[in-house]
Amino acid sequence: MKVHFLHKPDIKNLVNFIKEHIYDSVIILLSRCSVIYDGRAKSTLNEGDRIIMIKPDGSLLIHKNKKREPVNWQPSGSSISYKIENKQFIIRSIRKKPREVLEIIVYEVYHACAFKCEDYEELNLTGSEGDMVDMIFKNPKLIEEGFKPLSKEYQIPTGIIDILGKDENNNWVILELKRRRADLQSVSQLKRYVEYFKSKYGEKRVRGILVAPSLTTGALNLLKSENLEFKKLTPPKKDQTLSKKLNKKHNTINKIAILDEWL
Amino acid sequence: MKVHFLHKPDIKNLVNFIKEHIYDSVIILLSRCSVIYDGRAKSTLNEGDRIIMIKPDGSLLIHKNKKREPVNWQPSGSSISYKIENKQFIIRSIRKKPREVLEIIVYEVYHACAFKCEDYEELNLTGSEGDMVDMIFKNPKLIEEGFKPLSKEYQIPTGIIDILGKDENNNWVILELKRRRADLQSVSQLKRYVEYFKSKYGEKRVRGILVAPSLTTGALNLLKSENLEFKKLTPPKKDQTLSKKLNKKHNTINKIAILDEWL
DNA sequence: GCCTAGGTCCCGTCC
DNA sequence: GGACGGGGCCTAGGC
Incomplete structure (x- = not known):
């Protein structure tokens, strides 16, 4: 069974439910709760309705009714325990390194589900900085005529250079790539x-080019005053399609046809 | 009613369910789906089990069974629509600025819930950079004897200075605060x-101090070579307690007492 | 484990 | 709306 659920469970059933499905299914609790966190920072959150999601890898999310971000959370690798204390149901998640403790005091669970979430597919994403790198290596004159890229992710003591190359006059050229509007940072x-490169090879033989689709005003000013350069370039989006081994069997959804228009 | 749900709904019921609760409740679909995204970047995600969460503020999350982060999402302010097309149920979320379109092809919904998520409490967090600022203004000699903080978030053309002050010799002192280990950035x-300050007031009259609990090795090396300084300081965590107007009424959870130990 | 940097970062804040 | 920087950022990739 893909999904198990309890509606308005009592504590005994809830505990058994969690015991049965944790580390196997994603557990979702629609609840009234409060939250205490202590770790890198420290927080409290008073009583209110929230969605608690516990994933088999130990990650834990507490969502309010707004925003993309969870109000409290624990990353994967954390370990879950739970108990009754002073007649309250408490869920505790502990992260070892860094040491972080999250406690949820659960006053009421309106609804609980456990979802055996089977997923063998990974996200296929394009338009990131890596795609810019590939594009430049394939077609270096996108930067300028005579540009020769030599290495990517070139490590120096002060960081990692996106692309290191030389120009037609044999100057070192350092590229910093940004997939979006570049800023002061x-x-x-x-x-x-x-x-760093100038301190090694001399002032006159090193150029720096910021490669991005655009620049903030402050970034442009700083770039000019530092004699650095800008090359406008937008990350390419490769063509993609969903693999079409899809919509074959047991699509319980396709039972009734409705108007083919957005609602 | 706090929670409505459908178990293994057919498409007609599902559409009505969504129509009824969207923009009022948080809707959660335990589903088999695939996802297409096109906006700042572009992605596809082939068929698999995922959790879809749609919040009243228009934010949308698609979660896999691992990780804290959603595999696909839309931030708040996006608008939802949905339809049947080629016998498939499609949920579409559109963000205006920047233009981003997310489409979920839903093959099957194992379980659907709508949660009227009432929450009047905000997170109360301490141990952030702001707490360091307060601490330093209250007790400037935490930086050094004779330090006088003059302003916070002081804007200059190349950014915003956390704390600007003067030392006992009337030198400008620029503080950059980090709540965690400081890095090259x-x-x-x-x-x-x-x-910027040196270009305005002269080399000898400006000091820069990085204030943080610790430094990466690279950061330390760079700091030294640039004649900048480091002051070890950890963000303070204020005392906090949950407000205790809690555990009064209708705690349906407190029906059975179990052993008071972690499970 | 630490370091480094990207991210569809999200988000708040101030201009 | 742009700009700027924080975040309990998270996550991936090297070493």
Whole structure:
């Protein structure tokens, strides 16, 4: 069975339910709870309705009714325990390194589900910085005529250079790539790499180019004053399609046809 | 009613269910689906079991059975629509700025819940950078004897200085605060501010201090070579307790007492 | 384990 | 709306 659920469970059934499904299914509790966290920081959250999600890998999310971000959480690798204390149901998640403890005081569970979430597919994403790197190596003159990329992720003491190359006059060229609008931080990053290279090879023989679809105003000003360069380039999106071994069997959804329009 | 749910719904009931609860409740679908996203980047995700969460503020999350992060998402402010197309149930979320479209092809819904998630409490968090700022303003000699903080979040063309002050010799002192171990980026940030101030007030009259609980090795090396300083300081955690207007009424959970030990 | 940097980062805040 | 930087950032990839 893919899904088990309890509606308005009492504590005994809830405990058994969690015991049975934890580390095997994703458990979701629609609950009224409060939360205490202590670790890298420390927080409290008073009583309210929230969604608790516990995944088999130990990650834990507590969601409010707004925002993409969980209000409290624990990353994967954390370990779950739970008990009754002073007549309250408490879920505790502990992360070892760094030491972080999250406690959920659960006052009421309106609904609980456990989902044996079988997923063998990974996200296929394009338009990231890596795609820019590939594009530049395949077609270096996107940067400029005569540019020769030499290595990617080139490590120096002050960081990791996205692309290191040479121009047609044999100057070192350091590229810092950004998939989105570059900001002050991006310029500082490029400058850090360029300064190390200049200290090694001399002022005149090192250039730094920020490669991005656009620049913030502050970044542009700083770039100019530091004699760094900008090359406008947008990360490429490769063509993608969903594999079409799909929609074959037991699509319980396809039972009734409705108007083919957005609701 | 706090929670409505459907178990193994057919499409007609599912559509009505969503129509009824969207923008009012958090909707959770335990489903088999695939996902297409196109916006700042572009992605596909082939068929598999996932948890879909749609919040009243328009945020949308698609979770796999692992990790804290959703595999696909849309932030709050996005708008939801849905339809049947080629006998498939499709949920579409559109974000206006930047333009981003997310489409979920839903093959099967094992379980659906709608949760009228009432929450009037906000997270109360301590141990953040702001707490360090407060601490330093209250007790400036935590930085050094004679330090006088003058302003916080002081804006200059190359960014925003956490704390600007003067030392006992009337030198400008620029503090860059980090609540956690400071890295290369932190040093570059501080350097960027210091260089602007030096260009304005002269080399000898500006100091830069990185204030953090610790430093990465690379950051330490860079800091030294740039003649910047480090002051070890850990963000303070204020005392906090949950407000105790709690555990009064209708705690359906407290029906059976179990052993008071962690399970 | 530490270090480094990317991210569809999200998010708040201030201009 | 752009800009800037924090975050309990998370996560991946090297070493």
